[in-house]
Amino acid sequence: MLRVAELVRHAMSELLTRSDIADPALEGKVVTVPDVRMSPDLKLATVYVMPLGGDNVADCLAALDRHKKFLRGEIARRVNLRFAPEVRFKADPSFDYGGKIDALLNLPKVKQDIEANRESEPLAGAVDHPAEKGE
Template sequence: MKRDTHKPTGPSQRMLRVGELVRHALSGVFARGEIEDPLLEGKVITVPEVRMTQDLKLANAYIMPLGGVGAEEIVAALNRHHRFIRGRVAPELDLKFAPDLRFFVDNTFDEFGKIDALLRSDRVQRDIAKDEDED
């Protein structure tokens, strides 16, 4: 009998579950305004995704401020306060070790916009119409 040596390429269920726990905990910290930084005061920050490393020691949090204004500066501020944020998030995770946090700007909305614009372009619409005419 031949063994299946295929290794999964995507995140494990545990990585996804812990990522979701971190995402919820971060959202709570941001919603309560626990971080004292003039740049972050009054900002609404969403956390669409958190990706965990396989060993669960690093959490890459993708964030986007409401309206997308000043995203790079907000990410820089969050990365400056990552130790404080880690201390606020850790009690909610129920893990042996709290993951280190890194923040990045979430660009998925930009990518969706580019794909949508491409799909609505005249060239693609012409090809779709041509395919429908052939059927």
């Protein structure tokens, strides 16, 4: 499943990079494909996409849905599977999750805890070697 998902991800990325899809909503936009998840029977591919900067995600998803049949055929041709997987597009949630983690790490209480932890721990990589002590 993982191997096929990675092949589908590469095929989708190539299709989006080469601008093989003629749609005004996708023209001039960089769309990333960070993840593809396949169903266990390899008949459904959920493609997670995100336009660069996260702008107009809904428009991007709608444009990809309009060209679903074309994309399915191109993926099947490039990946060489027994069955062409049905393609479903979703917005990638990992960027939002990363933003939430950054916001949490920037809270004053968390920063205070991080600084206190750094002061109490020895420097990373500072290891006492017997040779350095003259032993």
